[in-house]
Amino acid sequence: MAEKQKATIVLFSGDFDKVFAAFTIATGTLAAGIDTTLFVTFWGLNAIRKDVLTGKGLFGRMVGVMNRGGLDRIGPSKFNFGGIGRWMFKKMMKDKKVTMLPELRQMMIDLGVHFYACKTSMDVMEIDPDVLIPEVKGVVGVATMVEVAAKSQIQFFI
Amino acid sequence: MAEKQKATIVLFSGDFDKVFAAFTIATGTLAAGIDTTLFVTFWGLNAIRKDVLTGKGLFGRMVGVMNRGGLDRIGPSKFNFGGIGRWMFKKMMKDKKVTMLPELRQMMIDLGVHFYACKTSMDVMEIDPDVLIPEVKGVVGVATMVEVAAKSQIQFFI
């Protein structure tokens, strides 16, 4: 194990809780000195956009969606904690001073994470590369992901 | 690394977008010369049935569900792209000429993918093996999956 260890996370989900889990895991691997790559695809692309995760970004919108749709929009699995919703979840996180998504993302960047955006998703969603944060190292196809993942000790699809 | 590299994907989800992600990743590993196995379980079993993914199959039904239930049935995570729904997503994919699910599945088969169906799920769901596409190599238990996964460089649960 002379070569540096690697971790590959495919971030498919754009759900607040799953993005939080992905960012927390990546921060953990980076802190452990593991070379960490996030291949961001589909709904996850929101997590590496300029216009979200800042100010009224993802959080604001999430709350907006919640207010508009109410807790009825949240699937059964989310009722496990006695009806806790994302809005409450977010509030609790803030109260607990858990590092929030924008701070976690910045920490990942400072620790040298490699962000790649999935080309197919970008095309399908008609997302312009300009809307992505400048730290994204490239818009790539699945072949690049496979190459890195095959050399990674840790791989997760989130 | 004299032996051929392996990839194991447990396909649990039957969601259009996740099946698409799983098929895209598998096509990528196969194209990279990696021996690729898909263990298909629960909702994912739809993706290897004869009667879906063809003609009015999965696509038609998806649209049917959408029309019947409306976009209200789609959880909050799917609202991230400004309210885009699966129907619109599918339409955009077609417009962009992205390879659709049936074509992706055929490509995987041509590249030598190993499809296995989960026995427990088949029993619970009362799915007859006859409804599965003939390319499915067997209906197996979790032990078979574990054996292959333990030798795989790439593993994802989707």
Place this chain on the structure above:
Amino acid sequence: MAEKQKATIVLFSGDFDKVFAAFTIATGTLAAGIDTTLFVTFWGLNAIRKDVLTGKGLFGRMVGVMNRGGLDRIGPSKFNFGGIGRWMFKKMMKDKKVTMLPELRQMMIDLGVHFYACKTSMDVMEIDPDVLIPEVKGVVGVATMVEVAAKSQIQFFI
């Protein structure tokens, strides 16, 4: 491969079907003699609580949620089997005598599974460690998960 093989499962979901999949996979790895660790986080924490998975626990509540919310609360992916809901799914599992969650969990414990609860989630959700089953070996941070996962041949995020 002189050292014992390892498997790491991050159990994030609290959905009945996904917990069932995670427990089945873990039972499979344990049965194959693989040292298996489950890092349980977010909604998954329900699966290692004392007060669920027993008697009227998770099952009872699930049914309660179903009755209250109706099948409308289940997302489109779950409509793939002709409108089958979790309630029906549970009933079918029972009819088929598939090992249910509490039995699966006990089997995992008997086979020597390592359960760890995610500290951040516990804090955010305000879950007291006392509500967890005594077999949980500790409430740990992401660093512990990363350390084990990096040595694992099998890793899944469920």
